[in-house]
Amino acid sequence: MLIRWILKLIRILNSRRGAGEVAGGIAFGLLLALIPAGGLNLLWLGIFLITFFLKVNFASELLFLGLFKLIAPLSDPLLDWGGYRLLTLAGLQNLYTWLYNRPVVPFTRFYNTLVMGGLALGILLWTPAFFLFRSLVVLYREKLKAKLEGSRLVKALNKLPLVSALIRAVSKAGGLSPEGS
Amino acid sequence: MRWAKLAIFAALLAGIILFNFLFKDRLLERGLESGLQAVFRARADVQGLRFELLKARVRLSHLEVADKDEPFRNLFELGRTEIDLDLAQLLRKKVVIENAACRDIRWDMPRKTSGALPAAKKTATPPAAPPSSTGVLQHTLANLLTFDPAAIVEREKARLQSLEKASALNSRITTSVEKAKASLRSLEASLAGAGEGVAAAQKTDFGGIKTLEAAQKEYQRLSELSPLVKGLEKDTAAFTGEVKGEAGTLVSRYLQQKLGKLYRLALMARQAALNLKGGGGQKSKPPLRRAGREVGFPTTVYPRFLLKSFTLSLGSRQAQSFLEASLRDLASDPELWGRPVSYRLERLDQGRSILAAGFLDARGEAEDAFGLELQAEGFPFQIKEGLEWARIGSLSGSYAAKADLTLSRAGETRGSLLATGREIRVEGAGREHLLSQVLLQTLQGASGLALEADYRISPEGNFSARVRSSLDEEISRRLARKLGELGREYGQKLKEELQRRLAPELARNAELMAGLKGLGSLATGKEGQAAGYRKALDAKAREYSAAVKRLSSGAGDKLKEAAGKLKLPGF
DSSP: OOHHHHHHHHHHHHHHHHHHHHHHHHHHHHHHHSOOOTTTTTHHHHHHHHHSSSSHHHHHHHHHHHEEEHHHHGGGHHHHHHHHHHHGGGGGGGHHHHTSSSSSSGGOOBBBBHHHHHHHHHHHHHHHHHHHHHHHHHIIIIIHHHHHHHHHHHHHHHHHHHHHHHHHHHHHHSSTTTTOO | HHHHHHHHHHHHHHHHHHHHIHHHHHHHHHHHHHHHHHHHOEEEEEEEEETTTTTTEHHHHHHEEOOOSTTTTEEEEOSSEEEOHHHHHTTTTTTTEEEEEEEEEEEEEEOOOOOOOOOOOOOSSOOOOOOOOHHHHHHHHHHHTOOOHHHHHHHHHOHHHHHHHHHHHHHHHHHHHHHHHHHHHHHHHHHHHHHHHHHHHHOGGGGGGGSSSHHHOOOOHHHHHHHHHHHHHHHHHHHHHHHHHHHHHHHHHHHHHHHTHHHHHHHHHHHHHHHHHTTTTOOOOOOOOOOOOBBOOOOOOOSEEEEEEEEEEESOTTTSEEEEEOOOOOEEOOHHHHHHEEEEEEEEEEEEEEEEEEOOOOOTSSOOOOOOOOEEEEEEEEEEOOOGGGGGGGEEEEEEEEEEEEEESOOOOOEEEEEEEEEEEEOOTTTTTTHHHHHHHHHHHOOOOOEEEEEEOOOOOOOEEEEEHHHHHHHOOOHHHHHHHHHHHHHHHHHHHHHHHHHHHHHHHHHHHHHHHHHHHHHHHHHHHHHHHHHHHHHHHHHHHHHHHHHHHHHHHHHHHHHOOOOOOOO
């Protein structure tokens, strides 16, 4: 399943369309990575489920979610600080109290500093991340792709049985030639 | 693609909503009816069932289950029934029952339609009809003739599974015992060997060792003995463990077989308790790496279990007999909930009513631990003893009572009682006796009899009470009135007697009075003539006075005139 998603990502990265989908997936991956998912967090689960119905690349979302998860703990002090500031804002106390006393809302764990901080930072970074990664995808397609395909390392790698099998699988999945064109 | 997913999601959502509004309650009604019918083997009817998942609430307006033996009677009926839980708290692993009510419970009530279920499908071999008493006798006699106890025992023994199990268990125990015996024998041999070595070592005279070689030899011997002893200790421990383990397994299996699920549940409960205590030899897990901080907001913190309201009623208020019991604020942690448990019990039975209400407060800071208010009305009473002083045989009637009792946390009990007797009937009253008459009138009066009492029991057990009764006051008031009436009556009688006795004297007095009056009228004419004379005399006297006054006044003027003409000598 994971290999299939990776193959799909490679395919879409190498195709001429869907740069926004990939960038959207990555932006959502970043948002989800910033929100701690532990202890049945309905907020995390809700955002994750919403992405099923949006036109984003699911493979890139999962892949970058995993990648960002590795480095997300580094931002915990910042998230904690920001989350605490947001949760103690005087003007929002009534709203938070109301939410806190609803039957299901507390399961979003919005009252946790990391969750609130992660959500806020994730929303804040979503648009810049989307445009940044869309530009990077376009940049890759226009400039880096050809160089990578022509490099000795890639050629050497292509000769490896596992890699060649993967390339065949990618091309079979639809799109690329075994040569990588 | 995305639209397809969204459409599926929307359709699923619409389906759930549609099911929720149209079919869910009906299906649940049917399910409940089927379940009840399977249990009671008679028709069950459920009406007005409403299940709200998001509010964790189940309600039904009526439920009745017929009696399978008497299809035209209901085994029991339930009126409005409701269970309302707090879903938010349930999701937080807290059971908060907002309301649990079951009203109008009735049993053995008639029903209009038959409650018998449609007949079950007949099996291929219908059950044999019960034999008649004669048949039973013949059958028994025939059996007695061919009675073979040994064969019956053998046959039944073959059917017994417990014997097989017992046999298997016995063989296991025998094997275990044999194994233990072998281990014991081996252990004894090892002990004997070790004992010899140890005895030899004990006999060693360390003072006699003169050379280094001799010392090394002894050390070598002791070193060889050490692993032997260690091995022996190990064998002993193993043997003990083996025996214990075997016995433990046997006991555990025996308990599992005997107690079945209960034993397993008990084990699970024990483990759960250990886990709760943080025991079980397991260290608590370290906190998750990305924990953060939790910012709290004002909320009602509920205890683990809370029953906010519970009501149960038997019969209806309009019926001859009715009972309603209710309980409020029953909490597993009363300190946290901050309210005492309150209860109420009301019973109406053929014109009699009793109402008990109160509280039970388990909170540490509460001043009173228990309170009860009792109201009773329409209960009959009869008093026979202790009424001789009033010459009354018995007192009977009905009473209404109101009492309260409070038990403080310090152990003091205080309370009051107000009892009012109504429709009091007096029997065997001596009507000739004044006090008896008064008492009778007092007790039969509209105000009836009221008894008031305040009491107090100290923590040391000292009892003090203040009792007041409206009877004493009423009796004295009525007695005074009675005595007043009697006084007036006798006064009137005295007056009449006096009048009777004075009548002749009064008649004579009247005659004399009439004569006196005649004399008076005669004297009145003479008196008028004398008054005329007096008036004439008075007029003459007034004329004489006026003439004297006039004359004296003229003489004075003449004297003044003459005096003016006189020549007086000079000085």
